[in-house]
Amino acid sequence: METAEFVAILDQEGRLLAAAAEEAGTGAKVPTCPGWQVTDLLRHTGMVHRWAAEFVAEGHTSYHPDAGQPDLDGAELLDWFREGHGQLVDTLRSASPDVQCWHFLPAPSPLAFWARRQAHETAVHRMDAESARGGAPSGIAGDFAVDGIDELLLGFHARAKSKVRTEEPRILRVRATDTDGAVWTVRLSQEPPAVERSEAGEADCEVAGPVAQLYLSLWNRLPFPSVTGDASVAELWRDTSGVTWS
The missing domain is CATH 1.20.120 (Four Helix Bundle (Hemerythrin (Met), subunit A))
Structure with missing residues (x-):
């Protein structure tokens, strides 16, 4: 954009x-x-x-x-x-x-x-x-939502201050169901998340749904539309991914 x-x-x-x-x-x-x-x-x-x-x-x-x-x-x-x-x-x-x-x-x-x-x-x-x-929220354009997920996963959580860490390596997949090619692989470990814009390797957990909902879910504004696999990985994201003002 x-x-x-x-x-x-x-x-x-x-x-x-x-x-x-x-x-x-x-x-x-x-x-x-x-x-x-x-x-x-x-x-x-x-x-x-x-x-x-x-x-x-x-x-x-x-x-x-x-x-x-x-x-x-x-x-x-x-x-x-x-x-x-x-x-x-x-x-x-x-x-x-x-x-x-x-x-x-x-x-x-x-x-x-x-x-x-x-x-x-x-x-x-x-x-x-x-x-x-209250009431129906305004919409979010698909290309803007994809960009926002890119910014959050490849930008904010690539930094050393990201708190999304695991003792044992885990893989979280993020998949937009309404946008071709909008798939992210998030490799979790004791280091900051390593993210690539592709479907790489077997995932322990996948969160999926319309891209606008995923965008807001990853910012912890909405529940994930769909969670498959080990739900504790999605919960880890919920618990530790908040970006705070400091």
């Missing part, structure tokens, strides 16, 4: 998130994020949007901490979220393709990284806001 596509998705997802949050009310509980209310969701995602925009706008070439979360609620918080989301979209759309700044996963360029990362960040949290609102 191209950078412009990610920015367009980021724009749409942020608008949907804000609309769902407004409809739910900032005091509503977020079922997909136990312990959170919509207030927490808006404060967190809005902080991340501003944090990301600053790297691109200011050209920071080393890590900079975020500016923290505001003590806002209700309509003021929604306005603050929408402002920061709009600033991020505008920053990414107007940035030079060769802008140099810090980023934390491999990417064709820093701009490509931030557009992709913030599109997925916002899409997952849009799902959170819609879970608080």
